Amino acid sequence: MDLSFLHQMAAPSGLALRGAFLPAAGDLVPPLPDGRPVGTLVLLGFVGPTGWDSFAAAPEATDRAPDPLDRWSRRVIGALAEQLGAAACFPFGGPPYLPFGRWAQRAEPVHPSPLGLLIHPDWGLWHSYRGALGFAGELALPAPDRRVSPCIGCSRPCLDACPVGAFGPAGYDVPCCVAWLDSPAGTACLSGGCLARRACPVAPAAQYGPAQADFHMAAFHRSQRDPG
Secondary structure, eight states: OOHHHHHHHHGGGTOEEEEEEOOOGGGOOOOOTTSOOOSEEEEEEEETTBTHHHHHTSGGGTSOOSOHHHHHHHHHHHHHHHHHTOEEEOSOSOSSOOOHHHHHHHHSSOEEOTTSSEEBTTTBTOEEEEEEEEESSOOOOOOOOOOOOTTTTOOOHHHHHOTTOOEETTEEOHHHHHHHHHSGGGHHHHHHOOHHHHTOOSOGGGOOOHHHHHHHHHHHHHHHHOOO
């Protein structure tokens, strides 16, 4: 088995391979169900708008039950794991949460951005991780992609675009952001996605379409207003 075969298996569901790595003890990758350590961890997710249509056409997208994208991810990636003899794990379902951000930086050239999101040289801020597959053996992997962060040397218009300055040296002021979204003036962020994120000059062609942007912003807003 190699990554090209995994790509062929994942692509029909709209999922992209998001890199892979050979875990070490400090990576906190859970063991396989039989107790053996994971030899290779392969991350899966969305890049740009690719894959959104697959989710939007799935029953989870319209059944009105909570957490539709998470449930879709569990079903689709869980089925892949069963077919491939792998163990599936996910970035949701906590606390505690698995360190997908750390794993992502081990697997591909993503870096923390001023907005706190991981930025990719090809996809900018328009990508996500939906799960991972753990394999017992060590798969043959390409040489690591060491490209530097596209934020280096950038004038960072993302920070100026936030209408309430929710991003700064102290981090992301979530209450400030949510208060803005709760106000009539926050409609522009709610209806089209975060203005700061949309101002990033990296990979503008990869930006989410209106339905995808609205879905994620509504999910974020709902999670903050109703944490339970």
